[in-house]
Amino acid sequence: MTLPGRDTIVTYPAGELTTSARVVAVAPHDGGLAVVADRTSIHPVAAAWPDQPADAGVLRTGDGEYAIRDAVVAATDGETLHIGTLPVRPGTDGWAFVVAHLVDADAAVGEGDEVEFEADAATRRALSIGHTACHAASLALNRALAGRWSKSARQDALGAPDFDGIAIATSRIEPMGSVDRYRLNKSLRRAGFDASGLADSLGELAASVDATLEGWVAADAAVRIERDGDGLGDRRTWVCDLPDAPARIPCGGTHAASLGELGRVRVSFEMEDDAGTPVLRMTTRANPPS
Missing domain, CATH: 2.40.30.130 (Elongation Factor Tu (Ef-tu); domain 3)
Incomplete structure (x- = not known):
């Protein structure tokens, strides 16, 4: 060989x-x-x-x-x-x-x-829509939680405190959606994030994220992948031309060509327990137009 x-x-x-x-x-x-x-x-x-x-x-x-x-x-x-x-x-x-x-x-x-x-075209499309919805939802979640930070934190691609990047434990892309889990541990609290009352306001949080996503989908924000080269190990970046500013996230996955392809996007939240550490679970689902 x-x-x-x-x-x-x-x-x-x-x-x-x-x-x-x-x-x-x-x-x-x-x-x-x-x-x-x-x-x-x-x-x-x-x-x-x-x-x-x-x-x-x-x-x-x-x-x-x-x-x-x-x-x-x-x-x-x-x-x-x-x-x-x-x-x-x-x-x-x-x-x-x-x-x-x-x-x-x-x-x-x-x-x-x-x-x-x-x-397979159908499988690729379903996973690409799911991955693009995941990135958009993470940015919308960061925006919705921005008021819970009492200290300066690392910023995301749009300038909001990067809750997704700091607290993420696992992410799983699924056909037409994703499941992301965030650990609300002591280090996150020491960094300035206030999780008090969050478990009692998950419906409000979902409504805020959904509203942001609805606006971005309605704008049919264009999506593209920028590459440093054609090799598997070369850096690739997801770029989305959102209404306020372009967002850039390092990513090696596949994606839809625009947020308009996602159709109606909705998120839901649950609180879980991981050996005594509270975990916020976000499920994102896209319903593309026929």
Whole structure:
């Protein structure tokens, strides 16, 4: 097996579903095969922040078509292919960061083969809408909670205290939505956030976030992905031209082309307990127009 010496070129940030590629490595993995190519249109699960699931899709060769049962970020130093859990950060000198497409063991694919990748359009659209709704909701949540800060805090892309960035514990992108969990711990309170009475005003909080989202969706704010390069490890940024100012958030996921594509967006909140620490759970749901 010859391991790649450069990052996989990724075409999904530009919205592409299909791309032709050359296989550069095939390795056994978890009862199947991990296929690495020089380029791909398949969005993989990231190792550092695995919020967005992988695209559903297929790999086509001259001998057949094979379902991609998962796609994950992998790293190689030229000797070993590390799949899923990476020993170094993307961009580390001497390492290549690649997409490992996981297929069944009987797939007839080998090093040097010319192949085609195709992501499922419906799955991509649903996850892209969910990811864009997640970013918009996080900004609207920061705005709604801005009055609860008594100290200066790190600001978000719109200049509000970045509750989302400071308190986030987990984020999960789902078709047409997302689920985000925020820890209201002692360090957050020491940073100046006042959580008193929050549990009793979740309906008001949701109404405030919903109102902000309704205005942004009505403005049909344009969304684009800016890239430092075409490689998997290159920095990518979600940019949304909101009515007041453009918002910029580092992100490696896929997205809708505008907030108008989200349709009616609503959030709901619940309070949870994590070993004595209160956790605010925000569920975001988009209902795109037919």
